[in-house]
Amino acid sequence: MAIEYQKGDSTFHRLDARTKLLLFAGLTILSVLILDPLMIAALFLILYEIGARSIDRKLLNRNLRVLVVIFLTFSAFQIVFFTPDDAHLLFYVVPGRQWLPVTVQGLVRAAAVFFRFFIVVLSVHLLLYTTPPVNLVLALTRRERARRALPTAGISLLLGAILFLSFQLGAAGGLSRLPLEGAARLAALAALSAGLGYAVYRIASHGLPPDMGIALSLGFATVGVLSQQAQQITDAQKARGYDVRPRNLIRRMQVLASLLMPIFLATLERSQDIAVAILARAFDYNLARRTYRRELRFHRRDYLVHALIVGLILGGLALKHYGLASPTEDWILSTISAAAP
């Protein structure tokens, strides 16, 4: 089942492709960061509702439904294998032998993991269903542009500040082992964050070389054609009298060979044609100075989404930092201990 771009003009469709890539990365980080089943379920529901409004709800449901059983299986594994030492044991699946313990922590983790997978899947769907592949490739492709010092410094510092906060909130324990004290530690951390911020910006703005980018978009543009061609070849072989789905296994291998040969040759021929076609359209004129008709530009909505992602991640880190990351689990445990004699 290929996730193919669906035309539309929802707000999500109109987001810049780079914003959507960032959102995908941010959501993946968040889904790992948040361990509380209620919080992660809420995030999932919000995301699902956005998805259902941006693309066809039926299509989305159909794709997600297939995965429910698979993810439930993963969750089941979590229940029986996630058993920290201080876990609150409920019962054993095989009581006589004391096999497969079920704990509160295991159940909570299983619920969270179930939604974690769905959030990642859903964000991939949102990204691919609402972004034309050409724009996606463009977002990933390097475009030669003079880098101005001021924006570079500004963005690097902003990224550095976010990283700085994340370190403070997320890795406080690790940081305390640094040999420095007080203000010196903070200064060192700030410098490190600024340096990392600059590195992240340079790496992120580097992107794929233009020829790779073009190769990718050519790929996207020809997938449909190639599968159509494969269908025509299958039809041609059927019409020649090959039973393309014989019961006999050896016969089936022979048939497969008779299909693969022309499909391979036709694909080879097609790629030759494309090579000639792009050469005839000045592909090798001067790749480094190539220009682009499509323009990627951030709007206000993009900046809002960026702020939201950063806010959520920092918020998640802060909750963890202050020990508020798993309220559901805490509440269940306190209820159990209150009820216990």
Added chain:
Amino acid sequence: MTPDLDFRNVSFQYEGASSPALRDIQLTIDPGEIVLVTGPAGAGKTTLCSCANGLVPHYHEGTLTGEVLVRGYSTARTRIGGLSSLVGLVFQDPESQLVAASVADEVAFGPENLGVERAEIVRRLAEALQVTRLAGFDERDPHSLSGGEQQACVVAAIYAMHPEIYVMDEPLANLDPAGRAQVFRVMVEVAKRRGKTLLLVEHALEEVLPLVDRVLVLAGGQIVRNGSVPEVLAAGDLPGAFTRPALARLAEPLGLRPLPLSPEAFVQLLSQRYRLRERTSVPMPAPPRPSGAPIVELEGLEYSYDGRNPALRGVDLTIHVGEMLAILGRNGAGKTSLIKHLIGLLQPHRGRVSVLGQDVAHTPTHTLARQLGFCFQNPNHQLVAFKVRDEIAFGLRAHDVDPAEFEPRTREALESVGMSGSEEAQIFDLGKGQRQRLALASVLALRPRILVIDEPTTGQDPTMAQEIFDILKRLNGQGTTVIVVTHKVDLAAAYCSRAVVMAEGRIAFDGSFPELLTDPERMRRLSLEPPETTRLAALLAPYGVPPWISTFDQLSEALRILVEPTDGD
């Protein structure tokens, strides 16, 4: 003045080829000239085109001697990218030249590569779409367009690069009549009106001769004719290399000068030279009554690929044993959908299909294939082996034919397509025409009672196309029922007894060719182009020429009678 294209004693031999593709080409083309290149398959026409933008020698490897200069730049020392900004190439198959996901991206691709500023790209895009009449198609997927629109899109993509020289290699060959007309208009627009140089390779002389300034005939890699249109026409045919349009050949023995290019000009010259007398018209022959039993029956056939847009909307058709029938109609009219039902590649959503008395819904395709041979448009999709003998044996094995029969059946099949003795030939070495025939032979080896063949003449030169129809006629004479899907009205009229014209998923006409050809209004509505010969016959109808005749021989005979001196002259 520097010529736009200057070939100086150019020869080229592809790597691994046994003989050169071009020999000693001396040719200069001046700015603004429109030059037609014609000649049989394998004459070197495509190689000549590839020389003009550096694909030879930079992409296609081989030995190039002599020098090709494009506006003074030697192609051997200039990169393809640089030459592409001067020379725009359009090839035969539009689909294989489309590389982007939308028409706008497709058109912008060239200017983007040339580093044109964004604002200028947007301007050029709008202009190119307007010139090629594709305005409003910006966001369409190029692969979803009709053949004519696709080729127009390719021309737009080249146009947006602002080349000085256009090189078009059979740009009309893969299109239906409506698409040909569209692309032809676009060609006239970009070349003639804007004064650009055009090197055009084409077989359809009748269509393009009125447009061109000069004609080159290539054969065996050499230029065998080079001159203005009247000069080349006056110089006569070259057997195996160049056949002039039928009108010119008909006019010559009548002493009409200059040789006419249109039926109207023909009649005018004829009436100046001869005193034509009105005669009563000949009654149209009754359509041949099918004598055989029904062999294919379609009843109320309906089909849709996506469940929304119907491809076939209630088709009723009965075909009898021994018929030779042509299915005509523009692209997307439902021709291929129809014939795919005959062998169960598609199953009707409503209605019934029966072949040889068997209901197709209950008979698997591979069983039907024993009696019904099916040839697809592209032989490459069908061929699976490396050697001719193995290819034919492959099909026989699939149908569990007794291996002792392989040898005689292979011989017989190859003989019927005129490829006797080529059992050991490598399929890779065969040209497109021969591959088409081999695909046909591998189907014939099964001795089918019905032969269905889809567009057998695509990408073939006129001689090869006629040979394929000769083969079909011979098979029909031996008792095979033949159903051929084609755009070639002239060949169909000359060889087939019955015409079925599809339009928008329905049968819009079912009858004899004389009936179809004498109704120009209907022909136009079904976007069928009557052959030039028939148009001439129609103009001569008041003088007793049957207006439905279409072949050279028929018309030649009619003209002989027409100009015969009678008593009292």
